[in-house]
Amino acid sequence: xxxxxxxxxxxxxxxxxSVINCTYTDSSSTYLYWYKQEPGAGLQLLTxxxxxxxxxxxxxxxVLLNKKDxxxxxxxxxxxxxxxxxxFCAEKVNDYKLSFGAxxxxxxxx
Amino acid sequence: DGGITQSPKYLFxxxxxxxxxxxxxxxxxDAMYWYRQDPGQGLRLIYYSQIVNDFQKGDIAEGYxxxxxxxxxxxLTVTSAQKNPTAFYLCASIPDHGNTEAFxxxxxxxxxx
Numbered sequence: 001x002x003x004x005x006x007x008x009x010x011x012x013x014x015x016x017x018s019v020i021n022c023t024y025t026d027s028s029s030t031y032l033y034w035y036k037q038e039p040g041a042g043l044q045l046l047t048x049x050x051x052x053x054x055x056x057x058x059x060x061x062x063v064l065l066n067k068k069d070x071x072x073x074x075x076x077x078x079x080x081x082x083x084x085x086x087x088f089c090a091e092k093v094n095d096y097k098l099s100f101g102a103x104x105x106x107x108x109x110x
Numbered sequence: 111d112g113g114i115t116q117s118p119k120y121l122f123x124x125x126x127x128x129x130x131x132x133x134x135x136x137x138x139x140d141a142m143y144w145y146r147q148d149p150g151q152g153l154r155l156i157y158y159s160q161i162v163n164d165f166q167k168g169d170i171a172e173g174y175x176x177x178x179x180x181x182x183x184x185x186l187t188v189t190s191a192q193k194n195p196t197a198f199y200l201c202a203s204i205p206d207h208g209n210t211e212a213f214x215x216x217x218x219x220x221x222x223x
Contacts, residue, residue: 008150041216042200042217
């Protein structure tokens, strides 16, 4: 089935690392995604990972995938105020469908 | 610039009225989607279209209708049958079946008054 779960809120101090966690249920998912949504805007793709990878790093972003536990995480190093947003985890269900989590609202405090 | 455009950004509707939300893309993408976003519930799929003149219901299609007469356009009509239409609506497109990186519009906030 398709069910992506994430915690709803995360508060982090500026300069610290943020870790956003996600679990998914479809073991056949080939791609997993992280999207960022700023207030009143659409979603922007941050990064993605293919299911045969364990880790992917892209500048301040690190994605970890534990396929056995169906667990995905996004780490943001040196979190800045501009990182305050809602972060969505998504899994590819089939060729044309993505299933999204509820989104984690990240608040960066000074 | 290529992109996906939703209009209007804000929309107010009286109860009992139908309203149509516009979504246009000039990315030459095959597939287009409509999602509804409510606080704490993430994105829920309303309708999607893989090709012109064809579309499928998503998870919450009741009270909505769509058309796909042109590749570039995928308008969504929120009908009076939709019991709780106040929400943020997002349109997205995907290049083809081998690539599911979705490109999103900026959204339309619909409020029923």
